[in-house]
Amino acid sequence: MSEQFFDWEYVISFMPKLLEGLVVTIEVTIVAFILAAILGLLMALGRRSSNPWIAQPIGALVEFIRSTPLLVQLFIFFYVLPRYGLRMPAFIVGTIALGLHYGTYTSEIYRAGIDAIDRGQWEAARALNFSPVRTWVGIVLPQAIPPMIPALGNYLVAMFKESAQLSAITVVELTLTARTIGTQSFRFLEPFTMAGVLYFLISYPSSLVVQRLEKRYAGK
Amino acid sequence: MQANSSAPIVRFENVTKSFGELTVLRQLDFDVAPAEKVTIVGPSGSGKTTILRVLMTLEKPNDGVIWVNGEPLWHQKSGDKLVPASEKHLRKVRGSIGMVFQHFNLFPHMTALRNVTEAPIHVLKMPKGDAEQRAVELLQKVGLSDKLGHYPSQLSGGQKQRVAIARALAMRPKVMLFDEVTSALDPELVGEVLNVIRELAEEGEMAMLLVTHEMGFAREVSDRVVFFDKGRVVEQGPPEQIFGSPQNERTKAFFNAVLRH
Numbered sequence: 001m002s003e004q005f006f007d008w009e010y011v012i013s014f015m016p017k018l019l020e021g022l023v024v025t026i027e028v029t030i031v032a033f034i035l036a037a038i039l040g041l042l043m044a045l046g047r048r049s050s051n052p053w054i055a056q057p058i059g060a061l062v063e064f065i066r067s068t069p070l071l072v073q074l075f076i077f078f079y080v081l082p083r084y085g086l087r088m089p090a091f092i093v094g095t096i097a098l099g100l101h102y103g104t105y106t107s108e109i110y111r112a113g114i115d116a117i118d119r120g121q122w123e124a125a126r127a128l129n130f131s132p133v134r135t136w137v138g139i140v141l142p143q144a145i146p147p148m149i150p151a152l153g154n155y156l157v158a159m160f161k162e163s164a165q166l167s168a169i170t171v172v173e174l175t176l177t178a179r180t181i182g183t184q185s186f187r188f189l190e191p192f193t194m195a196g197v198l199y200f201l202i203s204y205p206s207s208l209v210v211q212r213l214e215k216r217y218a219g220k
Numbered sequence: 221m222q223a224n225s226s227a228p229i230v231r232f233e234n235v236t237k238s239f240g241e242l243t244v245l246r247q248l249d250f251d252v253a254p255a256e257k258v259t260i261v262g263p264s265g266s267g268k269t270t271i272l273r274v275l276m277t278l279e280k281p282n283d284g285v286i287w288v289n290g291e292p293l294w295h296q297k298s299g300d301k302l303v304p305a306s307e308k309h310l311r312k313v314r315g316s317i318g319m320v321f322q323h324f325n326l327f328p329h330m331t332a333l334r335n336v337t338e339a340p341i342h343v344l345k346m347p348k349g350d351a352e353q354r355a356v357e358l359l360q361k362v363g364l365s366d367k368l369g370h371y372p373s374q375l376s377g378g379q380k381q382r383v384a385i386a387r388a389l390a391m392r393p394k395v396m397l398f399d400e401v402t403s404a405l406d407p408e409l410v411g412e413v414l415n416v417i418r419e420l421a422e423e424g425e426m427a428m429l430l431v432t433h434e435m436g437f438a439r440e441v442s443d444r445v446v447f448f449d450k451g452r453v454v455e456q457g458p459p460e461q462i463f464g465s466p467q468n469e470r471t472k473a474f475f476n477a478v479l480r481h
């Protein structure tokens with residue numbers, strides 16, 4: 001049996017476990033994306049603050065996170081923080097680190113989207129005496145966010161693939177599950193091939209959806 | 221014009237505004253009486269827009285004091301001194317001023333109706349039903365009762381500007397600023413907007429400060445015309461006098477150039 005180049009029976013035997021790994025990957029991606037969307041907005045707003053004591057540290061933090069590898073950040077969160085008493089499950093640590101890392105990218109999208117709002121909109125809001133909060137919530141963000149959706153979608157797809165790096169800190173997601181299966185039976189071809197297929201089956205259609213969104217918003 | 225009997229609704233006292241090296245308003249003194257309709261005319265770059273923007277708190281003056289309805293706009297009283305205004309004070313005084321912009325600046329993600337109700341609901345805390353009822357009345361007044369559910373992108377320039385006028389009126393300002401509100405419009409749409417402003421002027425109770433190149437219109441609606449050049453009032457008076465027999469050489473030269481078009 002092990003003479004076969006690609007052993008389908010073996011595939012069928014490990015598929016349920018691999019799909020469990022896929023579910024974890026999807027969970028991590030969705031939670032981390034929500035985190036990235038929220039943190040990105042907060043970072044973008046923080047960098048725009050007229051108070052330099054807020055704007056500059058946030059700007060420095062964003063640049064630092066964006067200019068260092070995700071893997072290093074994962075290791076810092078996973079190995080270094082517990083030494084200072086901050087102990088969390090790998091799944092949570094990994095999700096936060098992924099969300100924070102991509103939050104620095106989404107913050108740039110928010111920044112560009114907010115900058116694209118015509119100055120006249122701010123002036124009309126001021127002439128009508130809207131509060132700053134109401135100006136953001138009612139006037140600026142509702143116009144700025146829809147055109148950002150394709151770019152955010154691209155990051156969602158990227159995060160789905162990059163979540164494989166969480167295997168390095170023992171998060172039992174798709175990639176680590178495939179590796180564990182392979183280690184147990186000394187056959188790596190099938191589990192990694194099938195993991196690749198699963199990644200592809202989700203990320204390729206998703207990127208097609210993003211392309212359609214891009215066309216839709218580019219028409220505006 | 222009841223200008224002399226009552227305190228001014230707007231007073232510029234020694235107001236200076238510079239952009240870097242360029243001084244746009246030079247120690248400007250300038251009053252507007254309650255309900256007075258004042259047109260500002262002058263060459264391009266003379267600072268007409270800047271006067272309105274400083275009054276709308278879109279630009280901060282470098283020096284001098286602006287009074288609105290007896291209160292300092294950019295300052296607040298602290299004992300008997302004037303100190304820079306807090307955001308809260310600015311918001312309070314700004315509430316009596318409204319502005320209509322050259323490029324409309326409607327909120328594109330809201331219908332005509334919501335453009336008009338948004339500020340009354342969120343700023344004046346008016347109940348939604350009341351705000352909508354009033355918005356419908358105002359849009360009717362500017363001739364757009366059939367466009368309540370239209371988005372700005374579905375309206376012509378003239379219609380957009382009329383929504384913008386209704387939006388500003390909904391805040392019940394005591395002073396309304398109009399900055400070349402017809403100059404971005406196709407010529408055939410100018411009339412419908414001027415008609416709305418003319419009606420507002422005839423109703424009377426609101427002070428109006430207009431910057432326009434429509435000289436015939438200015439002559440018709442203004443109590444006073446101010447000729448403005450290089451950051452200063454050069455000459456002012458009733459429209460017949462300023463248009464009919466200007467005294468100052470610069471005023472004469474300006475009207476000669478304008479009327480030759």
Ligand SMILES: Nc1ncnc2c1ncn2[C@@H]1O[C@H](COP(=O)(O)OP(=O)(O)OP(=O)(O)O)[C@@H](O)[C@H]1O
Pocket residue numbers: 239242244262263264265266267268269270271
């Ligand atoms: N934000 C700004 N920064 C720098 N310069 C400015 C700014 N706003 C206006 N200016 C300059 O100030 C001067 C007066 O501008 P303003 O817009 O008040 O003139 P205006 O009388 O309204 O002219 P126009 O008839 O062309 O509208 C111009 O030279 C203009 O370039």
Ligand SMILES: [Mg+2]
Pocket residue numbers: 268269270400
């Ligand atoms: Mg101007």
